[in-house]
Amino acid sequence: MINPGNTNWPGPVSTTECEVKHTGAVMKNLGVTQADLIKIDCEGAEYDVLSSLPQSLLEHCEWIAGEMHDASGFKLLALLAPHFDLDLKKRMFVPSFRFHACNLACAAELQGTFDRNALQR
Numbered sequence: 001m002i003n004p005g006n007t008n009w010p011g012p013v014s015t016t017e018c019e020v021k022h023t024g025a026v027m028k029n030l031g032v033t034q035a036d037l038i039k040i041d042c043e044g045a046e047y048d049v050l051s052s053l054p055q056s057l058l059e060h061c062e063w064i065a066g067e068m069h070d071a072s073g074f075k076l077l078a079l080l081a082p083h084f085d086l087d088l089k090k091r092m093f094v095p096s097f098r099f100h101a102c103n104l105a106c107a108a109e110l111q112g113t114f115d116r117n118a119l120q121r
Contacts, residue, residue: 023052033057040066047076059083064101073097 027033033054038061040046046066050058064084068076077086077099084101091098 023049024054027053027057034060036062038064044069044072047072047079050076051079062103062106066099068097068099069095
């Protein structure tokens with residue numbers, strides 16, 4: 001298939017069929033009931049993925065690191081805010097924000113124990 005509407009497109013466009021699975025169902029099928037750290041980078045679908053996790057898994061996770069790509073990221077922050085201390089970083093000329101969420105229940109214990117920037121490499 002050729003993309004005739006975009007003259008800057010480098011060549012033919014191909015499609016691939018894939019199965020889409022609910023994140024919570026995948027975690028359940030794998031027997032994952034707990035996560036200490038979640039690092040997520042799914043190009044704008046962070047809210048969809050994290051909000052599909054079992055609430056208990058999300059609430060007991062110690063640390064979450066990821067990116068926000070657009071205004072929907074603020075919906076993600078609202079989801080995390082009741083249980084997490086949030087940190088945002090925005091670099092000049094880069095459209096996305098990096099975020100860290102430290103569970104309030106263990107914030108004092110984790111503070112200063114590692115380089116949080118290492119999670120974003």
